[in-house]
Amino acid sequence: MIEPENVPDSCPGPSSEGAGQMDGCAGCPNKQACSTGQFRTDTSPAEVLASLQCVRNKIVVLSGKGGVGKSTVTAQIARGLAALDLSVGVVDVDVCGPSLARILGVNGQSVHKSAAGWSPVYTLDDIAVMSIDFLLSSEEDAVIWRGAKKNGMIKDFLSSVDWGELDYLVIDTPPGTSDEHLAIVSLLKQAKITGTVLVTTPQEVSLGDVRKEINFCRKLRLPVIGLVENMARYECPKCRTVSEIFPATSGGAQALADSEGMPLICSIPVCPQVGQSGDNGVEGLDIPTEYGILVEQVIRFCDG
Amino acid sequence: SSGINAEYGIITVLSGKGGVGKSTTVAVLAGTLASSGLSVGVLDADLCGPSLSRMIGLKGSIHSCEQGWLPLSASVGKGRISAVSLSFLVENQDEAVIWRGPKKTAMIKQFLSDVCWGALDYLLIDTPPGTSDEHMTIMEAIPNCSVVLVTSPQAVAAADVLRQVTFCKKTNANVLGIIETMSGFVCPNCSDCGLLFGKGGGKRLAEYCNIEFLGYVPIDPNLSRLLDRGELFKNFQSSASIQSYTEITKKLIKP
Numbered sequence: 171m172i173e174p175e176n177v178p179d180s181c182p183g184p185s186s187e188g189a190g191q192m193d194g195c196a197g198c199p200n201k202q203a204c205s206t207g208q209f210r211t212d213t214s215p216a217e218v219l220a221s222l223q224c225v226r227n228k229i230v231v232l233s234g235k236g237g238v239g240k241s242t243v244t245a246q247i248a249r250g251l252a253a254l255d256l257s258v259g260v261v262d263v264d265v266c267g268p269s270l271a272r273i274l275g276v277n278g279q280s281v282h283k284s285a286a287g288w289s290p291v292y293t294l295d296d297i298a299v300m301s302i303d304f305l306l307s308s309e310e311d312a313v314i315w316r317g318a319k320k321n322g323m324i325k326d327f328l329s330s331v332d333w334g335e336l337d338y339l340v341i342d343t344p345p346g347t348s349d350e351h352l353a354i355v356s357l358l359k360q361a362k363i364t365g366t367v368l369v370t371t372p373q374e375v376s377l378g379d380v381r382k383e384i385n386f387c388r389k390l391r392l393p394v395i396g397l398v399e400n401m402a403r404y405e406c407p408k409c410r411t412v413s414e415i416f417p418a419t420s421g422g423a424q425a426l427a428d429s430e431g432m433p434l435i436c437s438i439p440v441c442p443q444v445g446q447s448g449d450n451g452v453e454g455l456d457i458p459t460e461y462g463i464l465v466e467q468v469i470r471f472c473d474g
Numbered sequence: 475s476s477g478i479n480a481e482y483g484i485i486t487v488l489s490g491k492g493g494v495g496k497s498t499t500v501a502v503l504a505g506t507l508a509s510s511g512l513s514v515g516v517l518d519a520d521l522c523g524p525s526l527s528r529m530i531g532l533k534g535s536i537h538s539c540e541q542g543w544l545p546l547s548a549s550v551g552k553g554r555i556s557a558v559s560l561s562f563l564v565e566n567q568d569e570a571v572i573w574r575g576p577k578k579t580a581m582i583k584q585f586l587s588d589v590c591w592g593a594l595d596y597l598l599i600d601t602p603p604g605t606s607d608e609h610m611t612i613m614e615a616i617p618n619c620s621v622v623l624v625t626s627p628q629a630v631a632a633a634d635v636l637r638q639v640t641f642c643k644k645t646n647a648n649v650l651g652i653i654e655t656m657s658g659f660v661c662p663n664c665s666d667c668g669l670l671f672g673k674g675g676g677k678r679l680a681e682y683c684n685i686e687f688l689g690y691v692p693i694d695p696n697l698s699r700l701l702d703r704g705e706l707f708k709n710f711q712s713s714a715s716i717q718s719y720t721e722i723t724k725k726l727i728k729p
Contacts (some may be wrong), residue, residue, distance in 0.1 A: 180610070182575070182576060186576070188576075192576065234522070234523060234570075235492070235493065235523060236491070236492015236493040236494075236523070236602070236603045237491065237492040237493010237494055237603075237626070238492075238493060241630070266490065266603070266604035266605045266606055266634075266637070267490055267491055267492070267603055267604060267634040267637075269630045269633070269634070272629070272630055272633060273630065277633075309633060309636060309637075310636055310637065310639070310640050311637065311640065312490075312605050312637040312638065312640040312641040312644065313605060313637070314605045314606075314609075314610065314641055314644065315605075315606060316575045316576075316579075316606060316607050316610065317574050317575025317576070317578075317606065317607055318574075318575060320606070344492070344603065344604060345492045345493075345522070345523060345602070345603060346522035346523060346602065347522050347570040347571060347572045348522055348572070348573060348574065348575070348578070349574050349575055351572075352572065352574065371493075373698055373699075373701075373702050374528070374702040374703075375497075375525045375528060375529065375698075375701060375702055378523075378525065378528065378567070378568075379522075379523040379525065381568045382522070382523070382568060382569065382570040382571070383570065385568055385569055385570045386570035386572060389570065389572070404659065404668065404670060406661040406663065406664060406666055406668060407666070407668065408661065408664050408666040409661060409663050409664040409666065411661055411662070411663035411664065413659070413661065413662060413695065414695055415659065415670070415693055415695055415698075416695070416698050417695050417698055417699045417702070419699055419702040419703055420702070440670050442668070442669065442670050442671070442672075445628055445630075445670070445671050445672065446672065448628070448630055449628050449629035449630055449672070450629075
């Protein structure tokens with residue numbers, strides 16, 4: 171496939187509506203060609219289907235709200251599945267803020283490309299990982315891309331990685347309901363998303379955003395495994411008093427789950443060891459048992 | 475007339491990382507400035523997750539005049555806060571805003587050029603996490619924009635904010651400093667200070683990047699409660715986190 175070369179950072183994408191005619195096309199050598207649709211390609215659900223044909227289950231971790239623990243939850247799901255001897259891959263489509271590689275202890279590594287595609291990076295517990303982290307030359311590199319360019323990378327992650335046979339592919343996402351989320355849904359149209367896990371914290375500010383995400387899932391008919399409430403409470407290690415760090419002013423995740431007719435899978439406490447081990451990229455000790463409940467529920471949903 | 479006339483400037487609050495307290499920072503900074511008698515505009519550029527309007531307790535529909543949109547506003551202390559948010563333009567607050575980049579860009583451009591703010595002392599801009607359409611649009615529209623960076627103490631957060639520092643350099647932003655939020659939690663029973671998310675990651679980042687460290691803000695469930703209920707400005711009493719933000723505001727205000 172011929173691709174435009176020397177595209178500016180403001181490129182809206184050769185397949186976008188108005189390609190070659192937008193503000194971001196000014197000065198681009200491909201402007202004329204793009205406006206005639208020379209580089210237009212369809213988003214390729216068929217390519218993704220072919221690439222993921224040996225991937226049994228595809229799980230997407232969503233929120234709507236930032237900082238609720240999507241990447242942490244993704245990592246814990248992956249680790250939990252791997253501990254049961256299942257073959258697991260994870261892909262981080264948060265290209266601006268790719269936390270997953272660090273949490274899984276593989277940040278700063280490189281990927282190489284062969285005829286079969288990019289080889290994912292493997293963690294010590296044999297989880298296959300794909301992230302833009304592996305394509306950046308320094309931890310200071312910023313990915314300053316508009317939506318269309320992000321979509322192109324996400325397509326590559328889903329169609330050009332040599333995943334091999336996997337029982338589970340878990341997809342971490344950025345917060346929101348925008349380009350990345352639409353890209354995943356569109357690209358996995360044929361390969362099919364097996365289930366989504368929605369993550370929230372207890373406060374209404376978070377629930378409000380997650381309500382929007384739930385409506386996004388409904389609108390696009392995505393199967394929902396359930397809701398996870400993270401950072402629900404904190405137990406003081408000294409006096410054992412339990413405090414609500416982000417107080418639930420509107421019934422917390424349970425009320426949201428009830429009103430939306432979906433299960434609240436678990437309510438996970440704040441556990442400083444989880445954050446620390448994520449920062450250090452190691453498997454934590456004393457991980458809340460609630461993550462085990464989450465993994466069981468994911469398996470039950472996918473097998474059922 | 476429409477367009478921005480902010481006597482002391484426009485400050486954009488960025489992170490790169492989600493959920494570190496960008497909106498909280500904008501809400502409390504706005505409240506602190508307004509309480510002292512200033513007129514503060516707040517612009518919520520987080521179109522998919524516009525939490526700011528809930529936090530500052532403003533809701534309703536935006537109206538237009540001949541020159542453009544009129545922000546919603548409220549008195550706060552001796553001053554005033556005016557705000558624009560996508561939440562004032564949508565009927566159903568639970569409906570997802572499923573917009574691609576170009577549509578988000580167009581809306582933010584309208585927020586920046588078609589709002590009749592009146593005379594402001596400061597305009598504060600809240601942003602979503604990332605370094606994408608929304609952020610590029612703001613930086614293109616406001617040359618040498620002043621920026622405050624927010625991070626939580628964790629390395630995972632600081633890593634995203636380090637990338638944001640690169641974004642600021644590339645867009646010639648004027649970085650005023652870094653705030654470290656969620657920095658410690660004092661147990662209400664025994665006063666033990668738990669470092670739930672660590673401490674010092676933001677300070678170390680500031681030192682590494684040679685950027686001013688503006689201060690630590692502790693975890694404050696009472697603040698979270700007030701923001702959830704939109705009651706921040708009714709109860710702007712001095713809790714530990716508000717006090718921290720007051721000290722930070724003093725560093726940011728031009729003399």
